[in-house]
Each structure stands twice: as C-alpha cells, then as structure tokens.
Amino acid sequence: NAGVTQTPKFRILKIGQSMTLQCTQDMNHNYMYWYRQDPGMGLKLIYYSVGAGITDKGEVPNGYNVSRSTTEDFPLRLELAAPSQTSVYFCASSHGTPPYNEQFFGPGTRLTVL
Amino acid sequence: QQQVKQSPQSLIVQKGGISIINCAYENTAFDYFPWYQQFPGKGPALLIAIRPDVSEKKEGRFTISFNKSAKQFSLHIMDSQPGDSATYFCAARYSSASKIIFGSGTRLSIRP
Numbered sequence: 001n002a003g004v005t006q007t008p009k010f011r012i013l014k015i016g017q018s019m020t021l022q023c024t025q026d027m028n029h030n031y032m033y034w035y036r037q038d039p040g041m042g043l044k045l046i047y048y049s050v051g052a053g054i055t056d057k058g059e060v061p062n063g064y065n066v067s068r069s070t071t072e073d074f075p076l077r078l079e080l081a082a083p084s085q086t087s088v089y090f091c092a093s094s095h096g097t098p099p100y101n102e103q104f105f106g107p108g109t110r111l112t113v114l
Numbered sequence: 115q116q117q118v119k120q121s122p123q124s125l126i127v128q129k130g131g132i133s134i135i136n137c138a139y140e141n142t143a144f145d146y147f148p149w150y151q152q153f154p155g156k157g158p159a160l161l162i163a164i165r166p167d168v169s170e171k172k173e174g175r176f177t178i179s180f181n182k183s184a185k186q187f188s189l190h191i192m193d194s195q196p197g198d199s200a201t202y203f204c205a206a207r208y209s210s211a212s213k214i215i216f217g218s219g220t221r222l223s224i225r226p
Binding site for chain 1: 120157
C-alpha cells in the first residue's frame with residue numbers, strides 16, 4: 001500500500017493563478033481531509049469529506065474548493081492564489097469509525113504564492 | 115478561538131531526560147485525544163492516543179496522562195533520545211464528528 005500520496009511536492013504560483021493539489025489514498029478510507037500548516041500555528045482544517053459525493057467546510061475554507069467523486073481521490077482547488085495561501089498542505093484519510101480514528105497523512109505539498 | 119491549547123511552543127531536553135508537553139481543552143464533548151509526531155519534511159503520524167475514561171496510557175517510553183476534571187492532558191517522553199527530536203501535536207475529537215482539532219504544536223529538540 002502506498003498510503004496517502006500527494007502531488008506536487010513543491011509549487012510556486014503567481015498571485016491570481018489557479019491550481020489543483022492532488023490527493024489519493026489506497027486504504028479504502030471513507031474519510032479524507034485537507035489541512036494547511038503554517039509555522040507556529042499547527043494544522044488547520046480546510047475541508048473534509050465523509051464519503052464520495054459528500055464534502056464539508058473546516059476551519060479555514062475561504063479561497064479553496066474540493067470535490068470527492070471517488071473514494072480514492074480528494075483534490076483541493078485554489079482558484080485565485082493569494083500570498084496568504086503560502087503554506088504547507090497536508091491531505092489525510094481515516095477509516096472514521098471508532099475505534100479506528102487514526103488519520104494517515106500524506107507527505108505534504110509546499111506552496112509559495114508570489 | 116483555540117479549542118486545544120498546547121505548551122510550550124518549543125522545548126530543549128538533554129538526552130536521557132524527560133520531555134513533557136501539555137495540552138488543555140475547553141469542550142467536554144471531546145472523546146478521543148491523540149498525539150501526533152512530525153519529522154521535518156514529513157506528514158504527522160499518530161504516536162499514541164487516549165480516551166477520557168482512563169487516566170494514563172503508556173506505550174514504551176511514551177505516556178499520556180489525562181486529567182478529566184482539569185480538562186488537561188500531557189505527553190511524557192521518558193529517557194528522551196535525539197531521534198525523538200520532532201514536532202509534537204496534541205489533538206481532540208468531537209464525539210459526534212469525524213474531524214479532530216489540533217493544538218499549535220511543540221518543537222522538541224533533544225541535545226546529545
């Protein structure tokens with residue numbers, strides 16, 4: 001099993017550009033999450049999904065969109081990149097049903113918006 | 115509004131010493147308290163977790179102490195090793211939700 005994979009690993013965007021961060025998991029997990037990590041700020045939840053076709057906002061959803069058409073994939077879309085979106089983005093997945101609460105994280109995407 | 119408060123922000127411990135990281139929460143609806151460990155350039159990974167019906171859980175050199183009445187929990191790393199140098203996040207999960215709230219993280223450095 002590859003676990004949770006994310007692409008790209010690094011990306012530099014200009015202000016106003018758009019891009020999609022890809023996330024795929026091969027553990028047949030129903031739950032998937034997108035976080036951003038800023039220095040000293042911990043992990044902030046952007047969006048999450050409890051299954052294909054179902055998504056919901058987290059703590060910091062503004063400027064982002066998601067879709068969940070399959071169990072495996074959960075892409076994150078930035079429509080108009082802003083410097084405030086410079087961050088490291090992590091995708092995670094979990095089985096979701098107690099006691100299987102562990103979230104498995106991908107290696108992250110480091111995004112810089114200039 | 116920070117639902118899970120973590121301290122200290124950074125910590126330096128001598129090799130062989132005890133590392134202690136503290137977290138506090140407000141919401142009594144939390145029912146699952148994991149700790150995640152993150153090495154530089156990697157995603158976080160689950161280290162150890164506890165439910166509020168027990169006061170302590172130990173796995174090897176790592177122990178979670180849980181004080182339900184004070185709404186506090188802490189991670190103790192005994193005999194700290196340079197390989198333990200990482201960022202540690204406490205977290206809490208709502209009993210009725212599928213998401214967890216993370217603390218702000220503690221950067222731990224173990225001096226050889």
